[in-house]
Amino acid sequence: MSDQVGNSAGFDADIVVIGAGAAGLMSAIHAARTARQEFAKIIPTTDTPKATDSQTQTAARIVVLDGAPRIGIKILVAGGGRCNVTHHVVREQDYAGSTPAAIRRVLSRFTVADCVAFFNQLGVELKQEDTGKLFPVTDDAHTVLNALLQAARAVDVDIRSPLRVQTITPLVDGGFEVAGAWGSLRARRVALCSGGKSLPKSGSDGLGLELVQKLGHSVTEHVIPSLVPLVASAQHWVRSLSGLTLDAEVRVVSATGKRITSFTNSMLFTHFGLSGPAVLDISRYLMMERTRDASASLQLSFMPGCSLEQADTWLLEAKAQTVLSRLREKLPERLAKTLLEGAGIASDRTPKQIERDRRRALAQLLCGAPVEIVGDRGFSHAEVTAGGVPLSEMNLATMESRKCPGLYMAGEILDVDGRIGGFNFQWAWASGFVAGISMTSSLNSSPHFLKPNNENNR
Numbered sequence: 001m002s003d004q005v006g007n008s009a010g011f012d013a014d015i016v017v018i019g020a021g022a023a024g025l026m027s028a029i030h031a032a033r034t035a036r037q038e039f040a041k042i043i044p045t046t047d048t049p050k051a052t053d054s055q056t057q058t059a060a061r062i063v064v065l066d067g068a069p070r071i072g073i074k075i076l077v078a079g080g081g082r083c084n085v086t087h088h089v090v091r092e093q094d095y096a097g098s099t100p101a102a103i104r105r106v107l108s109r110f111t112v113a114d115c116v117a118f119f120n121q122l123g124v125e126l127k128q129e130d131t132g133k134l135f136p137v138t139d140d141a142h143t144v145l146n147a148l149l150q151a152a153r154a155v156d157v158d159i160r161s162p163l164r165v166q167t168i169t170p171l172v173d174g175g176f177e178v179a180g181a182w183g184s185l186r187a188r189r190v191a192l193c194s195g196g197k198s199l200p201k202s203g204s205d206g207l208g209l210e211l212v213q214k215l216g217h218s219v220t221e222h223v224i225p226s227l228v229p230l231v232a233s234a235q236h237w238v239r240s241l242s243g244l245t246l247d248a249e250v251r252v253v254s255a256t257g258k259r260i261t262s263f264t265n266s267m268l269f270t271h272f273g274l275s276g277p278a279v280l281d282i283s284r285y286l287m288m289e290r291t292r293d294a295s296a297s298l299q300l301s302f303m304p305g306c307s308l309e310q311a312d313t314w315l316l317e318a319k320a321q322t323v324l325s326r327l328r329e330k331l332p333e334r335l336a337k338t339l340l341e342g343a344g345i346a347s348d349r350t351p352k353q354i355e356r357d358r359r360r361a362l363a364q365l366l367c368g369a370p371v372e373i374v375g376d377r378g379f380s381h382a383e384v385t386a387g388g389v390p391l392s393e394m395n396l397a398t399m400e401s402r403k404c405p406g407l408y409m410a411g412e413i414l415d416v417d418g419r420i421g422g423f424n425f426q427w428a429w430a431s432g433f434v435a436g437i438s439m440t441s442s443l444n445s446s447p448h449f450l451k452p453n454n455e456n457n458r
């Protein structure tokens, strides 16, 4: 992209970031910080190591536009209002979507240690819980959002809302015009951090995905809710257990019985079907698999790791015990009774008194109970979006588009979705960080950029 003197005039901003969520704020803060560092290098001061305020203010003009009336809703609702900022170990295997190698490349630029240090520096101390999740010690997501907004203000990032961007138009000589019902702005670089489609009432309704397609990008064929509760068929027994929570293995199985993937964690029975961490984690794998194989199904194992034979043997080892009493060793009574009913077995029988077929049917329910899932709860109940812009269309060293030079992307708009535990925020922090520093660095060659009192920047 051209950044010659003649092209600089008339820009309202050096950088416009679309979306003031986790990725957008991170990207704006780091773009501005990088600009200040660069500025301090070229404007050395004799008395103080830092440039003065009036000097640094001229370093770069960074504007963040967000369509929502309230900034940072998703940060505030995250982790049940406590905001699970990251996880103590983050690996590419914790994500789906684009290739693990591509995801790793971005994650490695801003590690969990970097994340902890970044928030510490903002005055947000993080604590690690037994699950490996990291939360602010205040247990209050406002601490995280306020710190990010304050960090942005500290480097003169100009956050404006509610300004929804409806078009992004590349300019002939470089740069972009972004526009909406509110008017328009011309910027040298644009970072599209508009999220995916999850929780549309927060402002992330997928418009960004439409905008980016008009700029030459593709979006994955399927863009579906991820980390979303699953709806069971109307009469399914799981609904009768609403409110019950327990640890289980939840797995996706192909039509031929092949296990596609599984998660073992806590799960929750609800009035509509299934929820809880293990179910949320598996939801995208079931629904994505169904786009290829409509008969892919869900199974629950209340004896994780056990085969049908092992479950049957375990039942038979009960000797004189009633089958209900045997089941209660592993299961809550409500579930035990429901499974017995499902297998057509009276609860006062001993396993040896039960005919073989029925006993094996019970063993099957224990280690692989099929649940007829008729759908998911949709984007309004999804924590994240599966699908988006493929990482193969991005320069991963910079998060700049390979299709549209000068356009950067970060966060959930990209085809990367993590499991429960802070992984989605870590992706937003890492990709936002890379986009932020790279946008500023790319402007560095401009003779007008980073000049004190440069009127073209105003």
Ligand SMILES: Cc1cc2nc3c(=O)[nH]c(=O)nc-3n(C[C@H](O)[C@H](O)[C@H](O)COP(=O)(O)OP(=O)(O)OC[C@H]3O[C@@H](n4cnc5c(N)ncnc54)[C@H](O)[C@@H]3O)c2cc1C
Residues within 6 Å of the ligand: 018, 019, 020, 021, 022, 023, 024, 065, 066, 067, 068, 071, 072, 073, 074, 075, 077, 078, 079, 080, 083, 084, 085, 086, 163, 164, 165, 166, 193, 194, 195, 196, 198, 199, 202, 203, 204, 205, 206, 207, 208, 382, 383, 384, 410, 411, 412, 413, 421, 422, 423, 424, 425, 426, 428
């Ligand atoms: C209920 C819930 C709980 C969650 N809990 C956690 C958690 O504890 N830990 C975790 O890691 N992840 C969690 N997530 C996921 C996490 O919040 C997201 O992955 C992350 O916020 C994505 O950040 P983002 O900046 O890419 O997108 P978003 O947070 O979606 O931000 C995008 C922003 O862009 C704005 N925008 C969109 N389109 C336009 C437009 N055209 N013009 C202007 N502005 C626009 C939106 O208003 C929004 O503010 C949770 C999600 C939900 C819904």
